[in-house]
Amino acid sequence: MLSETIKTLRKQAGMSQEQLAGRLNVSRQAVTKWETAAGTPDVENLRAISALFQISLDDLLENRSPIPPEQEFRFHSVTEYDIDSIKDFDITFSGANGVVMTGYEGEKLQVLLGSDRIANLDSAFKVKIDDIKKRIDVDVRxxxxxxxxxxKESLHILIRLPQQYVGKIELSGNTQNLELQNVRAENAEFSGKVSRTLLNGFSGRLELNSNTDMEITCHDLNGPLDVNQVSATSRLTLPQxxxxxxxxxxxxxSIHYQQDGETAKDFSLRGEDAGHCDNVIELNGIKSELIINASSHKIP
Structure with a gap:
């Protein structure tokens, strides 16, 4: 429900109802009505909520939170660190089933570990955070x-970055699933092994360094995407x-093309149009193939 989504987003941002009301220039009673389903935000307030929490209107109205609340996991732990200036983030982990990174309007770096199987989560993993001048090092050990x-079977890592303080991002580790949602960065780089990568609202240059076959899904593309591989075949799906x-x-x-999974001619921009395009998809490495698939269907 929309009411639960708004409540979850507010709590994840560490806001009270009064604080959210102040940011949206509405009364606290209005927020209470939204969160109890006694009322519904109008279009302008929906847009304001979307902008505040860096979530698309589609996701907001379809009740998909950009990051699952820790309550969705049977076991969870949260590590927070206050940020007060622009930082580069260097984040490493030694294995996870899934990693979700998202930006939000707040001032805390939040690292949430969740699992339905690992009961001793607090003793099995430690999140070490070092603040070194203009860089934040995060190590999930x-x-x-x-x-x-x-x-890799049972751990989920949810990373929330205070968007106003994000510089560059380096992320390294091995995971089945990587999601970058509503994050803006000058440059972001992933190094390691990953099977599936989802981009939804990411802005900036992104480098994916992985020698495994990847399924890359882009809801949108807002900057260059570099795919660096050795002896791998990957598939990138984006909206037609x-x-x-x-x-x-x-x-x-080599780069090949498909439309809805069927072999197609090269439909990338060429010539002068390419010179004015920020969405540059670059394949680098050795003996690798990238298949770019344009989908006419809604990307899940």
Whole structure:
């Protein structure tokens, strides 16, 4: 329900009803009505909520929170750290089933660990945060005999970055699923192993360095995307009609095209149009293939 989504977003941002009301220039009673389903925000307030929490109107109205609340996991832990200036974030983890990174309008770095199977979450993992001048180092470490295999099966990592203080992002580790949602960064780089990557509302240059076959899904594209691989075949799905151009570098690399899964001719921008396009998809590395699939259907 929309009421539960608004309540969840407010709590995740660490806001009281009074604070949310102040940010939206409405009464606290209005917020109470929204959260109890006694009333519904009008269009202007829906847009304001969407902008405040960096969530699309579609996701807001479809009741999909940009990050699952920790209550959705049977076991969870939260680590927070106050940020007061622009920082580069260097985040490492040694294995997880899924990693979700999102930006939000707040002043705390939040790292949430969740699992339905790992009961000793607090002793099995520790989140170490070091504030070094203009950089924040985050290290999710395994302890108590926890194996990477178990972590990749049962651990979920949810990272919330205070958007106003985000500079560059480096993320490294091994995971089945990586999601970047509503994050703006000058440059973001992932290094490690990942099977599925989802981009939804990410803005900036993104580098994916992984030698595994990847399924990359883009709800949108707002900047360059570099795919760096060795002897791998990956597939990138994006909405039909989204403008982009391509660059192939490295040794024996190739880019191919599909429309709704069927082989198609090159539909990337060329010539002068490509020169004015910010969405540059670049394949680099050795002996790798990238299939770019344009989907006419709604991307899940």
């Amino acid at each position: 395994r302890f108590a005999g926890m194996t990477e295999s178990n972590a 009609g989204l403008p982009f151009c391509t660059v192939t570098r490295g040794i024996l690399n």
